[in-house]
Amino acid sequence: MTSPSAVFGGLVGQDEAIKTLERAVRAADAIVRGDNGTAMTHAWLFTGPPGAGRSATARAFAAALQCEQRGCGVCQACHTTLTGTHADVRFVVPDGLSIGVGEMRALVLRAASAPAQGRWQVLLVEDADRLTEAAGNALLKAVEEPPPRTVFLLCAPSAHPDDVSVTIRSRCRIVPLTQPSAEAIAAMLGAREGIDERTALWAAAAAQGHVGRARLLACDEPSRTRRAAVLAVPRGLTGVGACFDAASALIATADAEAAVLATDTDAKERAALEMALGAGGTGRGAAGAVRGAAGQLKDLERRQKLRATRVKRDSLDRALVDLAGFYRDALARALGATPDPIHVDLAEQSAQAGQHWGPESTLRRLEAVLSCRTAIDRNVKPRIAVEAMMLTLWRG
Amino acid sequence: MAVPASPLTLVLGDEELLASRAVTEVLDAARSLDPDVEVRERAGAELLPGELAELLSPSLFGGPKVLVVRGGQDVRKDAAAALLASVPDLDAQASLVVTHLGGNKGRALAEGLRKAGARVMPAAKITRPRERVEFVRNEFRRLGDRPTEEVAEALLAAVGTDLRELVAACSQLVADTGGGVDAATVARYYRGRAEGSGFAVADAVMVGDVGGALEALRWALQTGVDPVPIADALADGVRSVARVAAAGRGSAHQLASGLGLPPWKIERAQRQARGWTATGLVDAMRAAEWCNGAVKGGAEDRGYALEKTVFAVAAARASGGE
Numbered sequence: 001m002t003s004p005s006a007v008f009g010g011l012v013g014q015d016e017a018i019k020t021l022e023r024a025v026r027a028a029d030a031i032v033r034g035d036n037g038t039a040m041t042h043a044w045l046f047t048g049p050p051g052a053g054r055s056a057t058a059r060a061f062a063a064a065l066q067c068e069q070r071g072c073g074v075c076q077a078c079h080t081t082l083t084g085t086h087a088d089v090r091f092v093v094p095d096g097l098s099i100g101v102g103e104m105r106a107l108v109l110r111a112a113s114a115p116a117q118g119r120w121q122v123l124l125v126e127d128a129d130r131l132t133e134a135a136g137n138a139l140l141k142a143v144e145e146p147p148p149r150t151v152f153l154l155c156a157p158s159a160h161p162d163d164v165s166v167t168i169r170s171r172c173r174i175v176p177l178t179q180p181s182a183e184a185i186a187a188m189l190g191a192r193e194g195i196d197e198r199t200a201l202w203a204a205a206a207a208q209g210h211v212g213r214a215r216l217l218a219c220d221e222p223s224r225t226r227r228a229a230v231l232a233v234p235r236g237l238t239g240v241g242a243c244f245d246a247a248s249a250l251i252a253t254a255d256a257e258a259a260v261l262a263t264d265t266d267a268k269e270r271a272a273l274e275m276a277l278g279a280g281g282t283g284r285g286a287a288g289a290v291r292g293a294a295g296q297l298k299d300l301e302r303r304q305k306l307r308a309t310r311v312k313r314d315s316l317d318r319a320l321v322d323l324a325g326f327y328r329d330a331l332a333r334a335l336g337a338t339p340d341p342i343h344v345d346l347a348e349q350s351a352q353a354g355q356h357w358g359p360e361s362t363l364r365r366l367e368a369v370l371s372c373r374t375a376i377d378r379n380v381k382p383r384i385a386v387e388a389m390m391l392t393l394w395r396g
Numbered sequence: 397m398a399v400p401a402s403p404l405t406l407v408l409g410d411e412e413l414l415a416s417r418a419v420t421e422v423l424d425a426a427r428s429l430d431p432d433v434e435v436r437e438r439a440g441a442e443l444l445p446g447e448l449a450e451l452l453s454p455s456l457f458g459g460p461k462v463l464v465v466r467g468g469q470d471v472r473k474d475a476a477a478a479l480l481a482s483v484p485d486l487d488a489q490a491s492l493v494v495t496h497l498g499g500n501k502g503r504a505l506a507e508g509l510r511k512a513g514a515r516v517m518p519a520a521k522i523t524r525p526r527e528r529v530e531f532v533r534n535e536f537r538r539l540g541d542r543p544t545e546e547v548a549e550a551l552l553a554a555v556g557t558d559l560r561e562l563v564a565a566c567s568q569l570v571a572d573t574g575g576g577v578d579a580a581t582v583a584r585y586y587r588g589r590a591e592g593s594g595f596a597v598a599d600a601v602m603v604g605d606v607g608g609a610l611e612a613l614r615w616a617l618q619t620g621v622d623p624v625p626i627a628d629a630l631a632d633g634v635r636s637v638a639r640v641a642a643a644g645r646g647s648a649h650q651l652a653s654g655l656g657l658p659p660w661k662i663e664r665a666q667r668q669a670r671g672w673t674a675t676g677l678v679d680a681m682r683a684a685e686w687c688n689g690a691v692k693g694g695a696e697d698r699g700y701a702l703e704k705t706v707f708a709v710a711a712a713r714a715s716g717g718e
Contacts, residue, residue, distance in 0.1 A: 239642055239674065240677055241638075242642075244635065244642070375688075380688045384685050385685055387631075387685075388685035391677070391678040
């Protein structure tokens with residue numbers, strides 16, 4: 001046994017999974033050298049709650065597979081894989097709400113080719129739960145009969161049939177990631193970001209096991225402000241009018257987040273694409289080239305729109321998860337239980353609220369938040385879903 | 397008509413019927429002055445600068461001329477310049493009518509003619525319900541009948557908003573009955589509704605009129621309105637009433653800026669808010685939310701989901717959410 005590979009050092013609280021992956025990396029190394037390695041598999045499914053580091057783990061594993069030293073974290077192969085530019089590693093990161101079959105077919109075709117650098121051809125699908133049914137079937141064809149040096153890495157919240165179809169799941173080795181403990185996240189924040197212990201513990205608890213969210217809460221002021229605004233909602237619901245105002249504010253925040261992204265990224269992307277297609281050029285044929293590019297620009301706009309929808313939904317979802325945390329704390333106190341609160345800084349308020357409402361009413365409120373998430377997922381207009389939720393939160 | 401024809405007329409607007417009526421009116425006026433008036437027509441896009449002088453100059457035997465340019469927005473730049481340059485030469489013997497859609501395209505010509513002192517005849521699309529009612533009543537008056545407002549509204553509900561169809565319906569009714577058209581006549585000639593909308597459903601259900609709401613819903617579904625906008629309209633109805641009721645008393649204009657709603661919508665919501673309790677509105681909004689999910693694939697039968705929601709909202713109003 002050697003010391004853990006450096007690429008896995010960035011993961012928080014996933015010791016079991018890392019052990020499995022390191023055995024696989026050693027076996028993969030043996031295969032590349034021409035020996036037998038039985039611990040390696042051609043398809044992997046990383047499952048775990050959001051923020052546990054599914055895609056980070058998959059990326060690290062991909063880097064370790066490409067690395068001559070089994071994941072040193074500094075060589076060119078590790079570096080390029082981690083930054084997403086390695087020639088033999090394809091990343092599928094959906095911008096929109098789903099991954100379509102056309103995209104998947106193209107990727108599967110590429111994955112069938114031999115690795116250009118002699119080690120492994122890796123196809124990494126983040127959010128495999130967003131594969132459409134047809135896209136899943138296209139992927140299944142490849143996973144069923146994989147080329148010798150191709151590895152499929154899929155990430156999904158769980159191995160439940162709702163997330164990943166049973167046919168794909170049965171051909172994958174499942175690597176379950178656990179929700180990292182608040183202490184582990186806090187320790188990571190202290191060690192890597194230099195956050196003081198109190199803030200780190202607060203952020204880790206408030207993020208409910210989501211490493212990236214904890215980092216944002218600890219380091220990013222706007223994120224903290226947004227969270228504070230969301231958590232002020234339960235106190236602010238004094239009447240029907242206030243409910244609608246709170247709903248409008250929540251929707252407006254989500255829209256603003258999408259708008260920021262739009263101004264930052266969309267224009268730049270468009271300019272880059274126009275440049276690539278020959279806009280601004282002079283001389284014979286330059287105007288014709290730009291005219292022919294209209295279709296591609298339209299396609300870019302369509303993708304940007306899909307991404308904006310996704311950003312809005314994600315922003316709303318974060319707010320709803322924070323709210324659910326508050327009502328969960330309140331419910332725990334209403335039932336007389338004393339688990340560690342999610343929102344440490346609002347523990348007193350949630351306790352008071354829980355005692356005031358009583359368990360049944362608090363549970364109804366918690367249910368309202370959760371059913372709002374489901375409703376938005378089912379394509380109910382977010383504004384209507386959030387308004388109905390706010391009204392239920394007010395009445396109890 | 398003995399009105400002396402103004403030598404330059406601009407018909408501005410995108411309602412085809414009104415535009416062609418305006419042109420006819422000008423031509424009739426010209427003919428009433430001189431039955432032998434010579435009328436030349438050109439499509440705007442085909443107008444050439446060189447032929448203008450020929451089109452507008454008096455003929456060998458004298459007699460007035462009218463040039464009608466249809467589609468002034470499509471007139472090419474050089475032809476537009478020539479057209480504007482010919483304006484000072486116009487007189488009772490040579491007059492010009494230009495129709496223009498009123499959009500941004502070819503705006504320079506429209507502005508130029510207006511500045512040159514053209515008589516502007518508006519022919520814009522009628523969008524407001526009040527103006528449509530007025531249009532129908534005027535149409536009846538042209539035919540020598542004097543109907544009430546209800547008659548006009550009934551005809552609008554039955555025939556729809558297409559002006560040509562409305563005009564045809566008016567002349568048919570007057571021709572068949574010989575005048576004195578009333579609501580009963582309209583009902584005898586036209587059963588059914590041409591257009592349904594989700595807002596009609598929402599308006600009815602928010603005042604507790606279940607029968608009216610169901611009828612409006614059936615009409616809307618029957619005439620091909622998608623269930624999704626109907627569901628949105630239901631949610632919008634509940635939302636407006638809830639927000640206006642929560643805002644308390646006050647004039648619509650005072651509340652308008654605070655609520656971000658137009659005054660007419662606030663006034664309507666204020667009327668509808670009578671009979672609602674806060675908890676009833678909570679139930680109604682939840683029903684609307686359920687409906688929104690149901691029409692987007694959550695329910696087997698979207699029409700049934702809408703009906704169920706109409707009943708649920710009405711029940712929420714009746715019970716006050718208890």
